[in-house]
Amino acid sequence: MDGSTVAVIGLGYVGAPVLERCLAAEYSVIGADIEEDNVNDVQAGINPLTGDPLPSPAMVSSEATTRNRTAVEAANIIVITVPTPVDDRKRPDFTALKSVMRDVAAGAQGGELVIVESTIPPGTTESVLKPILEEEGFECGEDIYLAHSPERIDPNNESWPLEAIPRVVGAWSDKGRKQAIEFYDTILESDVYPASAIEIAEASKILENTFRDVNIAFVNEIARTFDNFGIDIHEVIDLAATKPYGFMPFYPGAGVGGHCIPVDPYLLLNGNKYRDIDQEFLRKARSVNEQMPRYLVEQTKNLAADLQLGSDRSALILGVSFKSDIEDVRGSPYFPIRDGLVDAGFSVETYDPWVPEQSTVDAPYINADLVILVTSHEVFKSLEIDRLAEEGVKGIVDGRDQFNREEILDYGMAYFGIGKGKYLLENPIS
Template sequence: MRRLAVFGLGYVGSEVAMLASERGFEVTGVDTDSTVVQAAQDAPLTTSERFTATTDGAAAVTGADTVVVTVPTPIDSSFSVDLSALQAVCETVATGLPESPGGTLVVVESTIPPGTVSDIVAPAFEDLGHVPGQDVQLAHAPERIDPGNDEWSLAEIPRVVGADNDSGLDAAVTFYERLLDASIHPVSSTAAAAASKIIENAYRDINIAFVNEIATTLEQLGIDTTEVLDAADTKPFGFTRFSPGAGVGGHCIPIDPYFLIEKATSKDLNSRFLETAREINDKMPRYVADKTIHYLVRSGRLPQHASVLLLGKAFKPDIPDTRNSPYFPIRTALETYDVSIHTYDPLLPSESTVESPYQPVDAVVLVTDHEAFRGLDPERLADRGVEVVVDGRNVLDADAIRAAGLRYAGVGRP
């Protein structure tokens, strides 16, 4: 297993391709977007000569003994998962599948609902005469890449691997033992592996929703949520700290719970915790926008005559990734008040409308906790005419902001 085809050259696929080529695999990256493939050829993901890129998926599979699938599995406007890209890739792989002793290993790393491998992936191969467990080995190893996390690289993150037969599981475990330095945790089925990924992110979603709800309650009671969390966090056991904020973004936390919600609904079951958490977290961008308008009005500014600078467009600190960022619903909510809106993100200069956080605006709203914003100078903000600072991540120095004569508003902070 030294010839690898990686389908999908986004955040996950590019990392897998880069690591595999560095580990001695001959890697072919596959993407349907010719501009992505051209970029990979012009500026390779790795300096290794063992990496190439193409749009010809069937040809890439013909020369591979292992295939890793990392295509997107988004949700649509009705919160139903769209598996069309995954199905298309499986049909392409099945078309190009070579005869191989023991069968070609095909691993789905894309996040999927439980049952997807048996219901969608396996039939794509069976329809072309391939027998899972014989001439193709199917497995699921949910991706665990954390963009921007220097402490945990892809090679160091333990992986869950599942398959629906022993030969598939053995092949997948062997592959990841060669690819990673981390431990491999095998599970009994692809469905169990899929469920583990959903639970990982639903756990975070539910706990973030809990502190968001607590924050809005404590604020109405005149209690500072940050002070309360600092106090609770002194307990050395039985408490894990999560922080309230302007909203949850990214490709995992706000998406993955719907995979299980949809499955539960198909079995006439409910997922009240998951649904409630999604509802609470989805309301936080509107909460931040409304708070901004409230403080502008308190400062004597009518919304239709006010200007607001949104700091940060990315969904998490210090990465240039805007997928499902709370920036977008915050902006939409502010636009309903006819506010003039500006944007500044130092990691996304081409998507910024201004060149610094110090602008002649009425209010500044911290959306993303970039390190560059931690040292925001309240005096410089005041000199530019700023009157309100809304801290959507509770990381700014509230006392310094107030000392500069500005109104400070945090999440769950009266």
């Protein structure tokens, strides 16, 4: 696709890596975003997500603008990466996506390839996006080519950078699908798989993440049961995973965060096309996972009662971001856990070196009754348990199976871990 100019609309967690890959493939690129800081970074040759320099071979130009239409007018390939959140009623909110598509319709000259990477319910391209283009006189598949390739990105996973992850591509016409596949072949180092229909591509992304949500919910529910019997579910899972077929390990935790797993099931549950279809399994999974922060708070209260902590009890939360070693706090279980502890009468401090703006202390070694791990940052793995004991910590609540229970007990502190049970000094509670 020599001589093409790519417009990447949305320069966040998805768009910034896409823009970088397009530059590395020696496309001319123009980025667009409503956030001026992101635009300024790209104009300065900086990846707005990582702060690292963007690839800039001499033959490649990169620009950025806050006006989507300006980017569209300069490009013949448009990649849309804006988010599709859910509203207060957990229904898909297409406000940003529809706004961008109106800009595309207004700025396109005809012949453009328009790829939507945003995660959307099956049928959205047909019912929501295609009509916007048709209102401007475009015939999809004839004089503008509409495609969907749901984003796949795993922040901070060095084993699977964007270019190494296989992609699915669907389109409104065979020609559009062929063009989209050719485009991804130039920016990725992985296989690209065609979907027979654009709705199939949309559905594949929903299945990927609802699959994870359901399986995480299953182990979370089993973990809560095993907590009552002192059975270590982590050891159980590891042993089950020795079976070479028919089993895939998932692990329990303090809550499911991020911008995909807590959202995507609702795109199916509450999308217009599926609103009258009762998906009991998905609703149950969402309910279980959304209850995990509350479960952690309840177990923390129980531990405090066992330790006979008074009304002036205190807690230090370790971790704000939803995933280890990133600064992304979207959907993090930290927030309901913090609020639940405050409501339960704890004075709460927070420490997260990845999210300093949310931290209330500069180090994890402070005088607090309980320490509660919410995020499994690598730095927390080397936490000095003896120093916590010296500070007067009486118990540790392990929301991510990161600490050595026996070491904690040896220092005279109590322990509770999700899926590992509750232990007071050397005596397990049975």
